[in-house]
Amino acid sequence: MIRLYHSPLSPFCRKVRLVLGEKRQEVELIEERYWEKSVEFLRRNPAGKVPVLRMDGKTLTESGPICEYIEEKIAEPALMPPTVDGRYEVRRLVMWFDDKFHHEVTANLVYERVNKKLTGEGYPDSSKIKAGAKAIKYHLDYMGWLLDQRRWLAGDTLTLADFAAAAHLSSLDYISDVDWNRNENVREWYAKIKSRPAFRSILADQVPGFPPPPHYADLDF
Amino acid sequence: MIRLYHSPLSPFCRKVRLVLGEKRQEVELIEERYWEKSVEFLRRNPAGKVPVLRMDGKTLTESGPICEYIEEKIAEPALMPPTVDGRYEVRRLVMWFDDKFHHEVTANLVYERVNKKLTGEGYPDSSKIKAGAKAIKYHLDYMGWLLDQRRWLAGDTLTLADFAAAAHLSSLDYISDVDWNRNENVREWYAKIKSRPAFRSILADQVPGFPPPPHYADLDF
Numbered sequence: 513m514i515r516l517y518h519s520p521l522s523p524f525c526r527k528v529r530l531v532l533g534e535k536r537q538e539v540e541l542i543e544e545r546y547w548e549k550s551v552e553f554l555r556r557n558p559a560g561k562v563p564v565l566r567m568d569g570k571t572l573t574e575s576g577p578i579c580e581y582i583e584e585k586i587a588e589p590a591l592m593p594p595t596v597d598g599r600y601e602v603r604r605l606v607m608w609f610d611d612k613f614h615h616e617v618t619a620n621l622v623y624e625r626v627n628k629k630l631t632g633e634g635y636p637d638s639s640k641i642k643a644g645a646k647a648i649k650y651h652l653d654y655m656g657w658l659l660d661q662r663r664w665l666a667g668d669t670l671t672l673a674d675f676a677a678a679a680h681l682s683s684l685d686y687i688s689d690v691d692w693n694r695n696e697n698v699r700e701w702y703a704k705i706k707s708r709p710a711f712r713s714i715l716a717d718q719v720p721g722f723p724p725p726p727h728y729a730d731l732d733f
Numbered sequence: 734m735i736r737l738y739h740s741p742l743s744p745f746c747r748k749v750r751l752v753l754g755e756k757r758q759e760v761e762l763i764e765e766r767y768w769e770k771s772v773e774f775l776r777r778n779p780a781g782k783v784p785v786l787r788m789d790g791k792t793l794t795e796s797g798p799i800c801e802y803i804e805e806k807i808a809e810p811a812l813m814p815p816t817v818d819g820r821y822e823v824r825r826l827v828m829w830f831d832d833k834f835h836h837e838v839t840a841n842l843v844y845e846r847v848n849k850k851l852t853g854e855g856y857p858d859s860s861k862i863k864a865g866a867k868a869i870k871y872h873l874d875y876m877g878w879l880l881d882q883r884r885w886l887a888g889d890t891l892t893l894a895d896f897a898a899a900a901h902l903s904s905l906d907y908i909s910d911v912d913w914n915r916n917e918n919v920r921e922w923y924a925k926i927k928s929r930p931a932f933r934s935i936l937a938d939q940v941p942g943f944p945p946p947p948h949y950a951d952l953d954f
Contacts, residue, residue: 574825577827585817596802596806600799600801604793604798607795607797607798611795
């Protein structure tokens with residue numbers, strides 16, 4: 513069976529969980545306290561990061577390459593478009609969320625509010641929280657602008673780009689940091705993706721000391 | 734013609750230049766003072782980063798997606814292996830260099846020593862330079878270990894992973910931050926890749942105020 517070493521609010525782990533769920537794969541989830549850098553964990557991934565996936569007898573790391581691997585191994589349902597231009601746009605948006613959005617928003621909000629407490633690194637830095645709260649507005653507007661022209665973020669079909677974005681937004685929603693009233697397109701898009709069976713495991717997540725708000729798992733939020 | 738907006742020592746721009754060179758594409762290079770965030774530049778790429786590629790009538794951003802796009806558009810010579818496992822390994826190593834190596838080594842050395850002066854952000858932080866100088870040793874050892882088992886970094890053929898690594902190492906070599914005596918495998922690998930025609934444009938780079946050391950462009954370094 514596929515086994516994923518993960519951390520519940522990590523957007524990179526969530527993206528892999530969503531992609532495996534969408535491909536109807538059963539996955540054994542093992543929560544990894546990656547910041548403790550246990551010898552056994554470092555042996556699996558010298559980079560000391562999650563996600564780490566055990567699949568096809570191999571140990572795979574890095575969420576981007578992992579998702580492309582899953583997409584190439586399990587063809588249906590396809591999460592990449594059939595054209596070169598379409599695949600470029602998906603990859604560009606995956607990077608947008610996993611690099612730019614992560615740096616400007618997720619790291620400033622989720623890591624400051626939750627990870628720092630879990631890992632014993634101290635108190636949230638209020639200037640970072642302020643920067644994250646400001647940046648997410650601009651990103652929600654950008655998503656809304658894309659969705660004015662497209663059914664899904666990268667085009668007319670559901671792709672890896674939507675799961676990358678949804679992974680970040682769902683982690684932020686767990687700590688009530690998404691203003692769903694800001695953009696109607698984004699709200700509708702999130703309602704659509706949130707209702708997919710792949711999302712169930714993520715909506716059931718519980719981080720000790722950080723109970724999710726009632727609307728987090730509500731499909732009619 | 735293909736046009737690339739770039740910055741000479743950026744490893745992400747160098748990777749794209751190397752891949753285009755290996756595919757025998759003529760490229761018009763336009764140096765971009767991206768840190769000045771000119772209106773025209775931000776219109777091309779709202780993320781305010783280089784590289785930005787104009788190709789096939791489109792504006793492309795993000796070096797990873799750009800390289801996959803070039804690879805899919807221009808099939809020969811192939812820089813991705815024919816197997817799913819092979820492609821995963823290439824993508825994993827590209828991320829290794831563009832994320833981990835960049836964060837631990839390139840950002841600590843090239844950005845501290847060169848970019849800060851160019852952009853007027855002040856003096857190098859000596860603790861970062863020390864951290865970078867320490868981390869590169871571990872990375873050279875890791876590359877040496879890979880090359881003990883493989884002709885090229887990701888396997889027996891030259892791939893995007895080699896160009897990602899060579900892009901970082903060539904930027905570091907420009908400021909004499911690579912100890913080529915540390916690992917014989919790495920030195921041989923770099924000599925092989927450095928002698929490819931694709932490397933010529935990079936070896937001719939000149940950054941005002943930072944003359945390269947004599948060995949930088951020497952194929953027999």
